[in-house]
Amino acid sequence: MNPRRKKRLAMVASILIGISAVFGLVLYALSQNIDLFFTPSEISQGKKETGLKASLGQRIRIGGLVVPGSVKRDPESLKVSFKLSDMTMPIVFKDSDITVTVYFEGMLPDLFREGQGIVANGTLAEHPLTGLSIEASEVLAKHDENYMPAELAEAAGQKHEKSTYTDKQLQSKNTSGY
Amino acid sequence: MWKWLHPYANPEVSYHLTNKLLPWLSALAAIFLSIGLVWALLFAPADYQQGDSFRIFYVHVPAASLSMGIYFAMAIAAFSSLVWQLKLADASAAAMAPVGAAFTAIALITGAAWGKPMWGTWWIWDARLTSELILLFLYLGVIALHNAFEDKNLAGKAAGILTLVGVVNIPIIKYSVDWWNTLHQGSTVSKLGRPSMSLDMLWPFIVCFIGFSLLVAVIISLRFRNEILARNSIRPWVRELVKNHTR
Amino acid sequence: MQFNSFSDFINMGGYGFYVWLSFGATALILTLLLISSKAGHQQIIHQIAKRKQREDKLRQARELRKQQHEHRNKELNN
Numbered sequence A: 001m002n003p004r005r006k007k008r009l010a011m012v013a014s015i016l017i018g019i020s021a022v023f024g025l026v027l028y029a030l031s032q033n034i035d036l037f038f039t040p041s042e043i044s045q046g047k048k049e050t051g052l053k054a055s056l057g058q059r060i061r062i063g064g065l066v067v068p069g070s071v072k073r074d075p076e077s078l079k080v081s082f083k084l085s086d087m088t089m090p091i092v093f094k095d096s097d098i099t100v101t102v103y104f105e106g107m108l109p110d111l112f113r114e115g116q117g118i119v120a121n122g123t124l125a126e127h128p129l130t131g132l133s134i135e136a137s138e139v140l141a142k143h144d145e146n147y148m149p150a151e152l153a154e155a156a157g158q159k160h161e162k163s164t165y166t167d168k169q170l171q172s173k174n175t176s177g178y
Numbered sequence B: 001m002w003k004w005l006h007p008y009a010n011p012e013v014s015y016h017l018t019n020k021l022l023p024w025l026s027a028l029a030a031i032f033l034s035i036g037l038v039w040a041l042l043f044a045p046a047d048y049q050q051g052d053s054f055r056i057f058y059v060h061v062p063a064a065s066l067s068m069g070i071y072f073a074m075a076i077a078a079f080s081s082l083v084w085q086l087k088l089a090d091a092s093a094a095a096m097a098p099v100g101a102a103f104t105a106i107a108l109i110t111g112a113a114w115g116k117p118m119w120g121t122w123w124i125w126d127a128r129l130t131s132e133l134i135l136l137f138l139y140l141g142v143i144a145l146h147n148a149f150e151d152k153n154l155a156g157k158a159a160g161i162l163t164l165v166g167v168v169n170i171p172i173i174k175y176s177v178d179w180w181n182t183l184h185q186g187s188t189v190s191k192l193g194r195p196s197m198s199l200d201m202l203w204p205f206i207v208c209f210i211g212f213s214l215l216v217a218v219i220i221s222l223r224f225r226n227e228i229l230a231r232n233s234i235r236p237w238v239r240e241l242v243k244n245h246t247r
Numbered sequence C: 001m002q003f004n005s006f007s008d009f010i011n012m013g014g015y016g017f018y019v020w021l022s023f024g025a026t027a028l029i030l031t032l033l034l035i036s037s038k039a040g041h042q043q044i045i046h047q048i049a050k051r052k053q054r055e056d057k058l059r060q061a062r063e064l065r066k067q068q069h070e071h072r073n074k075e076l077n078n
Helices: A003-034 A040-045 A150-155 A167-175 B003-009 B011-043 B052-084 B087-118 B127-148 B152-166 B169-179 B199-231 B236-246 C006-014 C016-077
Strands: A059-066 A079-085 A099-105 A117-127 A131-142
Touching (some): A003 B052, A003 B152, A059 A099, A079 A117, A099 A117, B052 B087, B052 B199, B052 C006, B087 B152, B087 B199, B127 B169, C006 C016
Parallel strands (some): A099 A131
Antiparallel strands (some): A117 A131
16 A cells, blocks of 8 residues: 555544544443333332432333233223333243332233333322332333244244223223323 | 456446346346245234234345445445545445435334334334434435535545444444343344244245345446446546447 | 235235335335436436537537638738
8 A cells, every 4th residue: 555545544544433432432421311211120229320210200211021910901991000020031020020010091002911021101100009100101012023923922832912992991082081 | 455456446347347237136136026025925924923014024124234234335435435545436335325325214114114003103212213313314414415516526525424424323223222221122133143033934034135135236236337427427438338328 | 825815915914004004115215216226327328418419519619710710810811
């Protein structure tokens, strides 16, 4: 390579390294804020690295797994409540898990089921019965990166059914002013 | 060290080489895409959780990974154009930008159409989706800069610098799902060694992916050919070619 | 084959709208891009041809003027 090209290469390379360093530092500084959601244990104990804690009444997102057996649906309306625990791999639920209860009124996404990853958007509240809870205005399903044909999934003991709604439940949505 | 590249760096040779490759590339792309899409839509099994909405996977994932792949290729072209002042590298970078932008847009649209029924929302500002949107803006900026200057060398230089600055976004897109909490799930196919998918779902994906990649090659070749002509319009060989074409 | 009838295929297990929106948008964008990229070749060739015509005309006019000029000079000298 001739000296002029070498100089140009050095210049381009140093500009690039400089910019990447700046981006890296900015991202590092922002890294806590880029997180989409709090996990249940982060809500009760604060974020692991910064100790940042959500305060009561604050609008936050919570992400976790729906604890099996915790989903309670009101037969008359679209009100639903369920507990979320931290997402762990492999998925196991223990009684000692920290859970946060989510209250929601509305249609659940098709992927909602027990054991499913969920991100809920709402305000943090202290509920008389369940302690720290989220009054959610939006519930989103987070699915994993595993895809399986239905037959295979059944053989592995995994099955999925969409939530179904009765007419009465759906009508309550219209009358309650949504 | 670059001596062997020399004959290919000649615009006339490249133009004719591209012309010769195009019919083959087009035929292969048509074959792979038609087999892949029919397989994906009709024969691939539905997912146990997502049902048939899972079929969006077969356009969404190839589009998303190609949107990053094309950017990476464009960055290499921009780099060699800035350092070695290869004019052809500039032409190829200019040819790639609109194709990359189109595939980024496709990834975003199909992602939204998949997210609505599965997650429950068309859009969410999580790290993966936001960084992919930034990729679209980077592409649009590069296209705008290529067209902003009358002098193609100056335009190439400006667009090249933006391209290289934007490269930092590529690892951010790729690893956003590992570095941060996102609604978007982790990657399925590129998981080292063992994709999290059964084979009768994976095969149609591989065929679709090859098909879309070939289509990218076809469109980039078409645009590369145009760029070469536009940038060499005063050369005798182009004049000769134009005379033969318009007669 | 995963579907029993054509209407099943269109319905996509209830996700028809989303699946066809995705595939339709992809097909539309790629077709437009492919057509415009292909059409660009003829366009550029025409542009270059037109520019060449203009240049040729200019050159002819210049030469004509030069000839007339020389002719007049010659007459004046005589």
